[in-house]
Amino acid sequence: MGYLLKDLFFNDESYNLAVQKFRQNKDLTFHSVSRSPLPDTLRRAFTGLKYYEPSRDYEISADFKAEERPEPVAMAMSTGDKEPYFVKGKASFELDGQTHTLTLYQKAGATSDSLFIPFTDQTNGFETYGGGRYLDAIPLGQTIILDFNKAYNPFCAYNPEYACPMPPAENRLKVKIPAGEKEYAKKD
Template sequence: MKINPKFFIGLSLLLIVGYFLQDLVLSDNQYIIGLQKERLEKDNSFRRVNGSPLNQAQRDTFKTLPYYAPDRAYRLDAQYQGFTKRDTTRMATTGAQPETYLRWGQATFILDKQEYKLTLYRRAFGPDTTLFIPFADRTNGLGSYGGGRYLDAAVPAPDATEITLDFNKAYNPYCAYNSSFVCPLPPAENRLNVEIPAGEKTFHE
């Protein structure tokens, strides 16, 4: 029996598509598993006496931090532009004294078909191995902490043109758990007119 060559072509295409779909599903699963592991480790750290922002009474009743469900749509590859002149800026805090940061660069990304920009900072004094990205969005005061949240990112190479922003890893400042802490507030240039339902939610005792 002679088999039509188109049959083999169609079968090959199906196998190729199936391979890539399987690879995508496995990649998503690995990402979610890794994210859940990080969240569990953070929960465990909050239960410890040393380094936890929670006081003893809070730790006694603490179960887990609340999060939005993982969503790969909020892990974004953004365009990166490092500033040639890294000016210092005084960032307002929840206390009386501002903190000093370097304006390191800017990330531009697309979300819901709209373009947004975030300024990336680095601590001006003392060791700092990552970029600091304080931001506010339209979930603040609703599903997420009203004072805004933070995001960290690896420092790009000097010639880099892209940076990954993973909002699934957005986290609350310590003052969201305990008013005795003083925390930087997201500056006006990092207040986004869009909902980002990803990362950590409002903490409820």
């Protein structure tokens, strides 16, 4: 029994370290002159993004149902324009005693296996960016891991000059997901 508990603790510790490393790398990108979405004045004063504490409760194994024939859609952007994406499938999962479903997309022309998940939840506008957040995940057959600890804000949350996909109505979750990136507090 002791080995089982040690293994469980070690796995959680390793997971938390991996999430922290992911976040440190993102902060380094935001300090970068060439890769940061922050305007120069904010980038110079940038001290790091704010996050919820990592929790394995929000690393969710979901059922993935791929679209047999991915349909193109015109995804609304924060600028009022539309960009082509393909609906690649749906992920269904249990959280807080309810079943939730998210539609997963891939930008037209993308070659990565990673799918794009724009979503909103009940933290938006209170603790997280009001326009929603994003998640990326790679399907593993009929399963996909939705790690909300890696949920992130769109670049337009930091700089209105960016055009960002708006989460579609079917990806508006009626549950709080206190995981991942919090709202960015600008310091002028």
